Amino acid sequence: MARLVKEGLPEWLAPVARAAETIRPSQLSRFLPPGDGGGRQSAVLILFGEGERGPELLLMERAGSLRSHAGQPAFPGGALDPEDGDPAADGLLRAALREAEEETGLDPRGVQLFGVLPPLYIPVSGFVVTSVLGWWREPSPVGVVDPKETARVFTVPVADLTDPAHRVTAVHPRGHAGPAFLVESALVWGFTAGVIDRLLHFAGWERPWDRDKRVPLDWRA
Numbered sequence: 001m002a003r004l005v006k007e008g009l010p011e012w013l014a015p016v017a018r019a020a021e022t023i024r025p026s027q028l029s030r031f032l033p034p035g036d037g038g039g040r041q042s043a044v045l046i047l048f049g050e051g052e053r054g055p056e057l058l059l060m061e062r063a064g065s066l067r068s069h070a071g072q073p074a075f076p077g078g079a080l081d082p083e084d085g086d087p088a089a090d091g092l093l094r095a096a097l098r099e100a101e102e103e104t105g106l107d108p109r110g111v112q113l114f115g116v117l118p119p120l121y122i123p124v125s126g127f128v129v130t131s132v133l134g135w136w137r138e139p140s141p142v143g144v145v146d147p148k149e150t151a152r153v154f155t156v157p158v159a160d161l162t163d164p165a166h167r168v169t170a171v172h173p174r175g176h177a178g179p180a181f182l183v184e185s186a187l188v189w190g191f192t193a194g195v196i197d198r199l200l201h202f203a204g205w206e207r208p209w210d211r212d213k214r215v216p217l218d219w220r221a
Contacts, residue, residue: 002093006114009135012055013048013114019202020115020133028198031121039121039128041087043096044077046195047111048158049136055158057196058142060103061151061186071151073188075195076100079127087130092116096132104153105145110138122191131195156183162200164209171214180215187215 006017025032033039047058061073078099085091093116097108115133122129144150160166160183170180170189179197180189188196200206 002090002097002113004093004113004115008112008137009114010050013135015203015205016048016133016199017115019199020117023117023198023202025118025120027202028118029120029194031123033119033121033128039126041080041092041095041130042078042127043080043092043099043130043132044075045096045100045111045134046075046117046131046199047100047106047134047136049139049155051155051157053157053159056155057158057161058100058104058106058136058153058155059184059186059188059192060153063147063149063151072190072192073186074192075131076103076106077129078103092130093132096130096134103145103150104142105140106136106142107138107140110136110140112137117195120191120195129191154184154186156181156188158200158205160184161196162205162207164207167209168213168215169211170217172217177214182215187217189217 049056059073060076076099080087080091080095084095093113100106101108112135113132114135117131119128119130142153161181166182168180168182169177171177178194180187180193
């Protein structure tokens with residue numbers, strides 16, 4: 001059974017844990033779940049670890065052959081399966097861990113879940129996404145499990161995410177603009193970048209950056 005455990009976290013994660021307890025849905029995104037309960041339930045794992053350069057986040061890059069979000073960096077995650085159980089209980093926690101294991105090969109036994117962000121809606125796919133926060137208490141080897149689904153698995157130091165030199169505004173061909181990060185030879189944008197941006201802000205880690213530095217979404221590292 002998956003559950004949240006808030007004790008025993010490293011001190012540097014305390015601001016993130018506090019933010020998860022107080023942040024409101026409208027502070028994360030303007031795209032909120034439909035009031036009629038529609039949308040397919042899904043979960044992603046926002047996994048914090050500690051590497052050679054300090055705190056870091058685990059990300060993956062989707063395979064370029066996928067029909068949806070091809071080549072896009074993202075948190076490990078996916079739709080809730082019947083085996084995960086009730087989303088109103090621990091189903092979403094189980095889904096986040098299961099998907100992360102399937103996509104990156106990590107050992108979920110080394111992950112301590114400590115928080116959940118309010119669910120958000122992705123209109124283009126119809127998913128209602130719950131972000132589950134985890135501490136990589138006992139790191140395990142990770143990598144591509146299925147090349148048809150994942151191009152690579154990598155970690156990004158939080159120091160790089162907060163560095164103003166790596167922050168840009170991504171501009172969609174249709175004109176939509178949002179926060180993005182140029183890190184690890186990748187452009188992190190969309191839902192993933194939006195959540196990272198808000199976490200950095202509400203954890204007090206954000207540094208002033210040039211929001212007028214714009215990058216088109218046809219950019220490739």
